[in-house]
Amino acid sequence: MIEFQNVSKTYPNGTKGLKDINVTINPGEFVVIVGLSGAGKSTFLRSINRLHEVTEGEIFVGGTSITKANGKQLRRMRRDIGMIFQQFNLVKRTTVINNVLSGRVGYHSTFRTMLGIYPKADTELALQSLERVNLVEKAYTRSDQLSGGQQQRVSIARTLAQEAKVILADEPVASLDPLTTTQVMDDLKKINQELGITTIVNLHFIDIARQYATRIIGLNAGEIVFDGPVEEATDQKLAEIYGQKLETTEEEAKEVPYVATS
Incomplete structure (x- = not known):
């Protein structure tokens, strides 16, 4: 369970990113956050794993305040929260499986991960994660040889290898074509339904x-x-x-990210 209690975020320039947010997200939900650019979607999402620090209030993950966590406790909590970014955040010059294995970093010493030394069980888990997103045949391909949609699915596999209990996805399909968008969203939905992983996605498109x-x-x-x-x-x-x-002019429609029904 993720719980916001009286959470606000004020940026140094005085902009209010969040205003007195009180909301609870239950285990296993597939929640989509919508709103115009600048509405606070990314601030909301990134405050859950403390990529953004809040100004007021507290956020609880699994009953523990991540707002007050530090050191080892914060690292352990972040280990349970997978993050999927709009621009994939992969190391393009290395293989797909190495990118997926980076999801295991939180489970091992810095020395081991710097050398790329992972137990056999981790490699098996990484391959299973790739299989779940139908990319196991690309495991030893360099990541920069994949399409954008394939790269985003690698980032999904990385969160699975991380064994995350929560997946946060910040505009994961904003740069993808409609067919690839469907593939990525289908993967996220299937993972949510089959594994019960709480999934929170920022989207610009209402449909x-x-x-x-x-x-x-x-x-x-x-x-x-x-x-x-x-x-x-x-x-x-x-x-x-x-x-x-709801009824917009042609110029206004360019600013409204949903398709009105006829």
């Missing part, structure tokens, strides 16, 4: 959110303006999230 989420949280200017199951995310509610009327 994708509606297709995959069990719950949608809408942010606007750092505040939660909607929180509910997909079936309650009506066009009217979505218009409130984005702060714009």
Whole structure:
């Protein structure tokens, strides 16, 4: 369980990234965070593993405050939280399996991981993780030889090898074409359903959110303006999230990341 208690984030320039957030995400949920650029989606997501420090309040992961954790406790908590980035964050010049094995770094000494020495069990786990995203045949291919979609699926395999209990995905399909987007989102949904891994995804596209989420949280200017199951995310509610009327002009439509139903 992930719980935000009175969480706010103010940046040095005075910008409010989050405003008094109180929300609980239950184990096994597939939650999609939506909102315009600058609404606070990335700040919300990255505060869970403390890539962003909050200004006020506390965040609890599995009943323990990650906000107050430090040293070994913080490293252990982060080990349980996998992160998937928009730009994949792979070491392009090394093999796919080496990138997946980097998910095991938190389980071994710095000396071993610097030398790339991993137990046989870790290699087997990495191969199993690649098999789950249908890339085991690419295990010994250099990562820079893969397509963007394949690279993103390698990053998913890395979180599986990490044995994460929570997966955070920050705009994981923003740079992908529609077919590849479907493949990546299908993988995330399948992992969520089959392994019960709590999954929280930031998305810019409402139609994708509606297709995959069990719950949608809408942010606007750092505040939660909607929180509910997909079936309650009506066009009217979505218009409130984005702060714009549903019927848009051609120019306005370029700024609204959802497709209105006819």
